[in-house]
Amino acid sequence: MDIKSIKLKHNIKLQLFLISASFLFIYKLFVNTDGSFVLHLINEIAAFFTVWFMILYANDIFNEKKFSPMSLVMNLGIMCAVIFLAVTFSDSLLPVLFGRISDTLKNPDFIFKIISFLYVLFFAAIISYLFLIFKEFYYLGQKKSSSIYFKTMVVFFLLASVTAVLNFFPEVSYIKNTFFIISVILIIINSLKISWIAFIKKKEKLSLLLLSVIICILFFVNLFGSSDENSHYQVLSGFSIGLGQFYKIIMIYGAVYFAVLFFTTLFHIPTAEAFDRKAQEVSSLQYFSKLITQVLDFNELAETVTDIGKKVSNGDAAWIIWKYEKVLKPIAHQNIGYLDAELISDYLFRNKPVQETSYIENLQRFEKRSQLNEPYSMILAAPLKTHDEVKGYLIVTKKGDFIFDDEDKSAIDTFSDYASVAFENSRLLEESIEKERLEKELDVAREIQRKILPAKDPVYEKLSVSSVFIPAFEVGGDYYDFFEIDEDLSAGQTNKFGFIIADVSGKGISAAFIMAEVKGIFESLSRTIESPKEILITANQILKRSLDRKNFVSAAYGVIDFKREVISIARAGHCPLLLVRNGKIKNIRPKGIGLGLNYGDQFRLSLEEIELDLADNDMIVLYTDGITEAKNSEMEDFGETKFEKILLDNSGKSADEISNEVIKEISQFSKHSTQHDDITLVILKWKQKLKIVSPSEEPGLDGMEKVNGRIQHRS
Amino acid sequence: MAEFSTAVKDQGSVSVVYLSGYLDAHTASMLENNFSDLISKDKFKIVVNFKDLVYISSAGLGVFMAFIEKIRENSGDIKLTTMSDKVFNIFDLLGFPLLYEIYNSEDEAVKKFEETGKVEK
Numbered sequence: 001m002d003i004k005s006i007k008l009k010h011n012i013k014l015q016l017f018l019i020s021a022s023f024l025f026i027y028k029l030f031v032n033t034d035g036s037f038v039l040h041l042i043n044e045i046a047a048f049f050t051v052w053f054m055i056l057y058a059n060d061i062f063n064e065k066k067f068s069p070m071s072l073v074m075n076l077g078i079m080c081a082v083i084f085l086a087v088t089f090s091d092s093l094l095p096v097l098f099g100r101i102s103d104t105l106k107n108p109d110f111i112f113k114i115i116s117f118l119y120v121l122f123f124a125a126i127i128s129y130l131f132l133i134f135k136e137f138y139y140l141g142q143k144k145s146s147s148i149y150f151k152t153m154v155v156f157f158l159l160a161s162v163t164a165v166l167n168f169f170p171e172v173s174y175i176k177n178t179f180f181i182i183s184v185i186l187i188i189i190n191s192l193k194i195s196w197i198a199f200i201k202k203k204e205k206l207s208l209l210l211l212s213v214i215i216c217i218l219f220f221v222n223l224f225g226s227s228d229e230n231s232h233y234q235v236l237s238g239f240s241i242g243l244g245q246f247y248k249i250i251m252i253y254g255a256v257y258f259a260v261l262f263f264t265t266l267f268h269i270p271t272a273e274a275f276d277r278k279a280q281e282v283s284s285l286q287y288f289s290k291l292i293t294q295v296l297d298f299n300e301l302a303e304t305v306t307d308i309g310k311k312v313s314n315g316d317a318a319w320i321i322w323k324y325e326k327v328l329k330p331i332a333h334q335n336i337g338y339l340d341a342e343l344i345s346d347y348l349f350r351n352k353p354v355q356e357t358s359y360i361e362n363l364q365r366f367e368k369r370s371q372l373n374e375p376y377s378m379i380l381a382a383p384l385k386t387h388d389e390v391k392g393y394l395i396v397t398k399k400g401d402f403i404f405d406d407e408d409k410s411a412i413d414t415f416s417d418y419a420s421v422a423f424e425n426s427r428l429l430e431e432s433i434e435k436e437r438l439e440k441e442l443d444v445a446r447e448i449q450r451k452i453l454p455a456k457d458p459v460y461e462k463l464s465v466s467s468v469f470i471p472a473f474e475v476g477g478d479y480y481d482f483f484e485i486d487e488d489l490s491a492g493q494t495n496k497f498g499f500i501i502a503d504v505s506g507k508g509i510s511a512a513f514i515m516a517e518v519k520g521i522f523e524s525l526s527r528t529i530e531s532p533k534e535i536l537i538t539a540n541q542i543l544k545r546s547l548d549r550k551n552f553v554s555a556a557y558g559v560i561d562f563k564r565e566v567i568s569i570a571r572a573g574h575c576p577l578l579l580v581r582n583g584k585i586k587n588i589r590p591k592g593i594g595l596g597l598n599y600g601d602q603f604r605l606s607l608e609e610i611e612l613d614l615a616d617n618d619m620i621v622l623y624t625d626g627i628t629e630a631k632n633s634e635m636e637d638f639g640e641t642k643f644e645k646i647l648l649d650n651s652g653k654s655a656d657e658i659s660n661e662v663i664k665e666i667s668q669f670s671k672h673s674t675q676h677d678d679i680t681l682v683i684l685k686w687k688q689k690l691k692i693v694s695p696s697e698e699p700g701l702d703g704m705e706k707v708n709g710r711i712q713h714r715s
Numbered sequence: 716m717a718e719f720s721t722a723v724k725d726q727g728s729v730s731v732v733y734l735s736g737y738l739d740a741h742t743a744s745m746l747e748n749n750f751s752d753l754i755s756k757d758k759f760k761i762v763v764n765f766k767d768l769v770y771i772s773s774a775g776l777g778v779f780m781a782f783i784e785k786i787r788e789n790s791g792d793i794k795l796t797t798m799s800d801k802v803f804n805i806f807d808l809l810g811f812p813l814l815y816e817i818y819n820s821e822d823e824a825v826k827k828f829e830e831t832g833k834v835e836k
Contacts, residue, residue, distance in 0.1 A: 474740075477773075505773035507740045549784065550777035554809060573809035593810025597780060606813050625805075629770075637801075676739075677772075 017053035047240035090232035164245035202272035216258035223251040302332035315396030322392040358382035382416035445512040466655035476678030477504030477511035502555035532570035533609035552596035626679035633672035735767030738775035759791020
């Protein structure tokens with residue numbers, strides 16, 4: 001049903017009321033009902049419909065609103081008091097205006113008729129209102145309303161009121177009396193259904209106790225005061241005898257209802273506290289569900305926790321003390337200044353062991369209490385735990401002489417447990433987000449590294465190259481590269497071959513970025529500077545601008561001159577190079593400190609360049625400490641001895657075969673433990689007779705361009 | 716993996732930092748905190764005892780580089796002592812002996828500080 005049709009019906013009720021009221025008015029004005037039963041009956045019927053439509057119309061207005069029981073009681077009390085005034089003063093006031101009412105009623109003048117009509121209409125409205133409030137009470141708090149009882153009662157109310165007209169025939173007055181008595185019995189039965197009383201607060205119950213006594217007495221006074229001698233009642237019943245009866249019934253209803261209400265409330269008082277607590281628990285459960293939705297934002301969560309903590313413990317102000325790396329800091333303060341919160345927290349937790357349970361403390365002994373902006377007198381502190389560790393406290397405080405009782409304490413206990421769970425969830429969520437972020441970062445770092453390293457090994461007539469790189473889970477910062485120097489484009493051959501192996505300190509994305517920079521530096525320097533020593537010196541100078549103090553790079557750079565058949569090598573803090581010649585192994589370890597360790601003369605002076613003539617079948621091995629420091633399950637190092645032995649044992653094989661052999665052995669060695677550092681191995685074999693030669697390809701260049709492009713894009 | 720731990724002991728005007736376990740990217744921050752602490756207390760004469768240190772990674776070495784400049788500006792120093800061969804080898808490869816004084820015993824390093832202190836007076 002849409003609103004329009006309701007409105008329409010609503011208006012019809014109003015119109016019907018107005019019509020019947022007008023009819024009644026005119027009828028009263030011009031018809032003298034005295035002595036005629038029929039005329040009386042018409043009068044009663046008109047009065048009945050007037051009140052009936054009035055109630056129906058008012059009922060619609062009533063249904064649109066939701067009333068709290070206490071406000072209903074208050075309204076009802078006021079109406080009842082109005083009637084009380086009418087009953088009490090009508091005897092002294094009305095006769096002054098109209099003479100003896102019983103006489104006037106027999107022979108009313110025009111003015112009396114008008115005034116009595118308005119008077120009756122006013123009280124009819126009050127009675128209707130009372131009736132509607134009782135109806136509201138009846139349905140309050142009833143889940144499955146057995147409306148049949150109430151409806152039956154209403155029917156008997158009507159019957160008792162309508163049959164009052166039978167007063168004309170005293171011999172059948174038992175009919176009227178029977179209906180009246182049945183009505184009273186139904187009133188008593190229906191009055192016993194006061195379920196709403198359980199749901200109101202303890203304080204309200206106490207005031208209800210007092211109110212119900214007063215209202216009950218008022219109803220009784222109204223009922224017994226409304227005798228046939230009472231002017232007020234005379235006016236009402238003289239107007240319509242049925243209305244007078246209805247008025248009496250409502251007064252009885254009120255007296256009975258409030259008498260029952262008084263005793264019910266009385267019996268509910270002892271359990272009121274328990275009920276309140278239950279109600280509080282239910283509401284803190286609601287709070288808890290509110291907390292759950294806020295775990296995404298720690299600060300927001302903290303604010304909500306203090307807000308609710310303050311409410312459940314009836315405190316004036318609240319805040320949280322949270323442990324940030326062993327230091328307790330006040331956060332999320334509500335209704336209290338930061339300075340006050342800090343002063344009190346300092347007093348509470350300075351030099352005190354961790355409290356595992358909640359406690360109440362009086363601030364009277366707090367020596368700096370006078371420095372507080374507000375006179376806080378008591379605190380209630382509850383620990384917030386995550387993983388059984390106290391991570392902070394929820395603190396509530398009260399001003400003045402108010403104290404925290406055990407009830408407040410238990411409320412905050414329950415709530416702080418909920419809050420702890422919420423904080424724990426918040427932390428776990430944050431951790432998993434952080435973990436995901438780190439993994440993403442590692443992916444990026446690995447991607448950078450992959451693109452920086454040469455895509456494939458170069459191939460030369462006199463030199464075979466084999467490189468292996470195995471990244472660690474966390475990018476370790478290994479870098480190696482090959483450069484074509486002094487290219488003779490017309491002949492399609494390279495005169496010199498440059499190579500670098502380096503290890504950037506640190507791990508992850510920061511190491512990957514330094515690697516990218518190192519690649520850029522050597523890529524360009526290799527084209528302009530020939531001497532490995534000079535290249536390293538210049539690289540060191542360039543790195544000065546970008547390297548953090550705690551970062552450094554170990555590197556070894558070498559150049560092989562195909563024409564002169566010599567190799568020149570300089571080393572900046574890197575693992576020595578190995579030369580395998582004639583079944584013997586030799587460390588090539590020119591002096592030099594790592595790049596980025598010193599930017600002065602010391603670096604330049606420490607550097608040494610070694611030049612060696614190459615012999616057929618010479619093997620040069622470049623590696624990073626990922627090989628020698630590979631660990632087995634007992635945390636032992638793979639070590640240099642083992643490494644060198646493998647190289648010697650396999651020295652007759654091709655570069656690729658040797659590197660495969662080394663990697664096979666290392667993975668065999670460390671198969672039960674994780675790889676902590678990148679592993680890089682580069683094997684250069686000079687004039688090996690086994691290999692078929694083919695023209696060179698430019699290695700690694702496209703990878704380089706991609707990385708550079710990406711870095712520029714990101715900045 | 717053996718946990719990393721540090722301990723600081725004052726020996727006159729010299730602070731001796733004892734390291735044990737594995738010093739790598741994950742544990743380097745602990746040693747950083749030690750050095751920051753000492754610097755904030757104006758203690759610039761530092762001897763680091765490596766007797767129980769099993770392993771040091773490049774990130775661990777970086778810690779020394781991060782603080783040495785500040786310490787030397789304040790006429791202090793970090794002197795390194797009692798390294799195992801393996802740890803010394805790591806330092807040696809990188810050329811640390813050229814940048815840091817490395818001694819066989821803690822006493823030697825402390826004595827060295829005292830001598831230079833006398834000269835200054």
